[in-house]
Amino acid sequence: MKMTHYKARNKVITIGEVYMMATSKGHFRVTQPMTLDFSVKGCEMNVAASLSSLGQDVSHFTIISDDTLGETVLDFMKHRSINTQYVQKTTIPLCICLVEKSVDKAPVKVANSITKSPLETFDWSAVSWKNVFQDAGWLFWSASFVRLQDAAGRLAEILQSAQADTISVVTDLSLVNPGITDFSRDIVTSLIPYSSVVIANVENINMLLETDFGDDTLAFTAACTKLNELYPNITSVFDKVCNGSRCYGRGWVNKRYIQTPEIDIGCIVDDEGTSESFAAGLLYILRFHEEQHALNFAIAAFALQHTVKGDYNEATVNEIIAVLQASRRFQ
Structure with missing residues (x-):
């Protein structure tokens, strides 16, 4: 198969909103006395965290509130080794x-505090895009961005x-921030x-x-x-398909269909972060292969993420390769 020639630069850029999610501990309703768990969320940031876990140099563009919650988000990204030099601050409260929590479904939204997206106030003119693009080869955005009409x-x-600078723009239409964004055609x-690469079913x-x-x-x-x-x-479309506890990847590349071996996931612990792990896995390998x-x-990263809790990939490259090799032995 003819290989698409992507730009041979290492850094990945992700752009997207971040917010805090408060989840009822256990399976209590919010109308009941309960304890809340707080976590930092954001699809594109999760992809950045997944890439960083694989050793990839990644910078995330976002804007946070200039308060304690914003500092919590910033500390989280730094802890995940995400480059935060392009993170801006605003007086708009973080969402x-x-x-x-549901027993067999994704978390169900009860309410959110959002009135205006902080990204709508991001000062894009303050960024020297020429410098940003200098050593970048990939730019990632997802459908979670699409409610931001002004920012779009x-x-x-x-x-x-980015396109003019031959940077490969990757779009994930399957990712949305639950309770925050809906698909805006x-x-x-x-x-x-x-976009040159699309992740979509x-x-x-x-x-x-x-x-x-x-x-x-x-x-x-x-x-x-x-x-x-x-x-x-x-020129390229990629998709992941789950059939119960088994999954496989499929793609359409330069007008030809490709598919992966089927992987037996085994015991599914959680499906959060699986799509982000899939996107990060693609970006990580497409740089060179x-x-x-x-x-x-x-698809191996996608399968492995089903076996752990969390919003992003924590597995090493060798662990993901081991899953892929095992799936091939049992074909």
């Missing part, structure tokens, strides 16, 4: 999202500049033309294109072909 216009300019449509593509493709292999290929026809800059290798690594 707090209150959720209830400025992001479009940044993505255009209009905003995604304005940003997706600058058929449902995501159908929402974007207003189509009704099925979910089998032929339908996935047809959906990706249609996406490429409308947005020719998109062809797409099939990247997809193989990404």
Whole structure:
């Protein structure tokens, strides 16, 4: 298969919102006396943390509140070895999202404190993008960004500049911040033309294109072909598929279908952070290897993340490779 030639620069840039999630401890309703667990959240930041765990140099662009909560977020990112030099501060309070835990479903939103996104006040003009792009090869954003109408216009300019500098723009349409963002087709449509790599399932593509493709292999290929026809800059689409406790990755690269070996996940502990681990796995390997290798690594990271709790990858490169090698032995 012909390999897509991506820019041979090491650094990855992620752009996205961060917030605090308050979760009821145990399975209490918020109307009951209870204890709350607080955690730092943000899809793109989770991808950055996953990449950092793999040893990748990554910088996250966001804005935090100029108070104790903001400092907590900043300390968290520094602890995860994420470059925070482009993190700005604002007087707008950090969003707090209150959720209830469910036994067999993702946390259910009860309420959030958001009134205006801090990213809408990010001073993009204060950033020397020429310097930022100098040693960067990849820029990542996701569907969690798409509710930010005011910020989306400025992001479009940044993505255009990145594209002109031959930086590979990676978009994940499968990621949203639960309780914070919904899929906004209009905003995604304005940003997706600058992407060369897209992470999406058929449902995501159908929402974007207003189509009704099925979910089998032929339908996935047809959906990706249609996406490429409308947005020719998109040359690669990657997806992860879970069937109970088994999963595999599939992709559409330079008009050809690729697929990974199926992996037996085993005992599923949690599914939070799995999509972020998949995205990070792709970005990590695509820097130096062809797409099939990247997809193989990404689906192994995806599978492994199901066996632990947490919002981002904690596994080492060798641990992920071991999962992939084991899956091949049992094919």
